[in-house]
Amino acid sequence: MRPAEAIEKRGKFFARRLPRAGGGFLYRRLALWLTILQLSIQERIIYRGEFFLGALMRFLPIVTQILLWAAIFEAVGTVGRAEIQGYSYRQVVAYYLLTMISRAFSSMPGLASGIARDIRDGTIKKYLVQPVDLLGFLLLHRIAHKLVYYVMALGPFVLLFYLCQGFFDGWPAPEVMAAYVASLVLAFLLGFYLEATIGLIGFWFLEVSSLIFVFLLLSFFFSGHMFPLDMLPIPWREMVAVLPFQYLAYFPSAIFLGKVSGEDLWTGLAAQAIWTLVAFILARIVFRLGLRHYSGFGG
Amino acid sequence: MAVVWTFARNSVIREMMFRTNFLVETLASMLWVGANIGFYLLIFQYTPSIGAGTGWGRYEFFIFLATSLMINSIVHTIFMPNADLLSERIRTGLLDFVLVKPMDTQLLVSFERLDLSTAGNFLVGVVLLLFSLAQLGWTPGLVPIALYLFYVLCGVAILYSFMFSLAATTVWLGRNQTLYDFWFYLTIFGRYPMEIYRGTLGTPLRLLFTYLLPILVVVNVPVRFLVRPLYPQSAADWLLPGFALLATLVCLWTCRRVFTAAIESYRSASS
Numbered sequence: 001m002r003p004a005e006a007i008e009k010r011g012k013f014f015a016r017r018l019p020r021a022g023g024g025f026l027y028r029r030l031a032l033w034l035t036i037l038q039l040s041i042q043e044r045i046i047y048r049g050e051f052f053l054g055a056l057m058r059f060l061p062i063v064t065q066i067l068l069w070a071a072i073f074e075a076v077g078t079v080g081r082a083e084i085q086g087y088s089y090r091q092v093v094a095y096y097l098l099t100m101i102s103r104a105f106s107s108m109p110g111l112a113s114g115i116a117r118d119i120r121d122g123t124i125k126k127y128l129v130q131p132v133d134l135l136g137f138l139l140l141h142r143i144a145h146k147l148v149y150y151v152m153a154l155g156p157f158v159l160l161f162y163l164c165q166g167f168f169d170g171w172p173a174p175e176v177m178a179a180y181v182a183s184l185v186l187a188f189l190l191g192f193y194l195e196a197t198i199g200l201i202g203f204w205f206l207e208v209s210s211l212i213f214v215f216l217l218l219s220f221f222f223s224g225h226m227f228p229l230d231m232l233p234i235p236w237r238e239m240v241a242v243l244p245f246q247y248l249a250y251f252p253s254a255i256f257l258g259k260v261s262g263e264d265l266w267t268g269l270a271a272q273a274i275w276t277l278v279a280f281i282l283a284r285i286v287f288r289l290g291l292r293h294y295s296g297f298g299g
Numbered sequence: 300m301a302v303v304w305t306f307a308r309n310s311v312i313r314e315m316m317f318r319t320n321f322l323v324e325t326l327a328s329m330l331w332v333g334a335n336i337g338f339y340l341l342i343f344q345y346t347p348s349i350g351a352g353t354g355w356g357r358y359e360f361f362i363f364l365a366t367s368l369m370i371n372s373i374v375h376t377i378f379m380p381n382a383d384l385l386s387e388r389i390r391t392g393l394l395d396f397v398l399v400k401p402m403d404t405q406l407l408v409s410f411e412r413l414d415l416s417t418a419g420n421f422l423v424g425v426v427l428l429l430f431s432l433a434q435l436g437w438t439p440g441l442v443p444i445a446l447y448l449f450y451v452l453c454g455v456a457i458l459y460s461f462m463f464s465l466a467a468t469t470v471w472l473g474r475n476q477t478l479y480d481f482w483f484y485l486t487i488f489g490r491y492p493m494e495i496y497r498g499t500l501g502t503p504l505r506l507l508f509t510y511l512l513p514i515l516v517v518v519n520v521p522v523r524f525l526v527r528p529l530y531p532q533s534a535a536d537w538l539l540p541g542f543a544l545l546a547t548l549v550c551l552w553t554c555r556r557v558f559t560a561a562i563e564s565y566r567s568a569s570s
Contacts, residue, residue: 057480074351221337
């Protein structure tokens, strides 16, 4: 079924099912979103075999990381300490495993480079002439990808955490858990809008791949994916505190491990929400300005 | 040899056509290396060594890191683009044009292109190596240096064999993006000192990646000749280098066999 037909059909479906309170516009909007979501999901499950292999292999580096930290803490033990900046061996490994979940929410493979490519080769006109909003479409597309990813990665992740349960002290309290989930959702949105903004800079520069690379590198290093950010020495720690990257991996994991609690937790969540809002507005502004600058190359 | 030289010249000319791009790519890949070094600098703020009593102190480990950088840089500069090209040619049928050339096919497809953007990492590796040696206040003799260089080449040969065997399997598998990912994740295991592979999980891994898929000997063996605490002292210490040499020969031989078998099964696409 072609997308246009699908939207039409779904629109009628909702028009029948739901009370006619908000008028036809809302139904069509909802139908459009659902269709985009559904098409993206279908596109995603075509390559499930490759996905499973890929997911399994992505877990291999965990083994070396665990062994590396074990060796480090063994040596730390010889000088009479059991912790590094308040992290025990078990906590560092637990932290590392948790950042994998954070990154599963906040990393957006191919988003910025995809936008930049669409701008360069003119594919972006597709969104400009159709009554769909580019950023909205991409967000739904990404949500679909992530949903499929979570469903398929659930098995491997459950297995991984089952095998590694010795590194954890059990589940956190319900309100901490709620804050953790909220933080993950915000991490997803923040990651999306930050990376979309970088991609949209392609309106001004035709080649942004190196810019994207530097951005990814910064985000990888300063999001705390490789180590708990508490380990950074003072000037760096302060610098990282004013950057948005820590909310992509470090902050959710720190919530789960109880490293931020009480008032710090709520101010941290508020700061994350503000950063997300800032990134959202920034992406919108850059998109608007970019469109004004755009002259549509290519057929 | 003359042919290889011409290939290298052509690659340099091609890269220099887009000079800014080349510079930016080099810088980007050096930044990545910098981040990695930063991570270990941070680790050594808190720990005297990696593993208790292993001898991998800060500068010993940086020599390990430098060697790993140099070997990987050689492989990525020379062989990675060629392995890509080989897969692509098998898939599209363009390998026909290579097969008809009056020269050994494997030699031809192994050196045709250079990707110079990661070559900068080699220099970073050399600088890091010299700096760490100076910090240790230790000047190795000529024999250890010669052995070090020899085993660096062995390491390159082992990685080359793995990469080209995988690339050649395109003949049977059609498309193998997943295989490349596999290669990438496999090499991750070779980036750490052997000593960290211990315990119920580590020991089987060490045996697997030393004797079955000799990824661990690639960096571990040459470094042992340069770093004093691990410098071979008894006869038993020579077993590993001896094995590494054997492993290199077996890898190269296997790669050659896989490559020849692949060429024999190659039935050209399209045309």
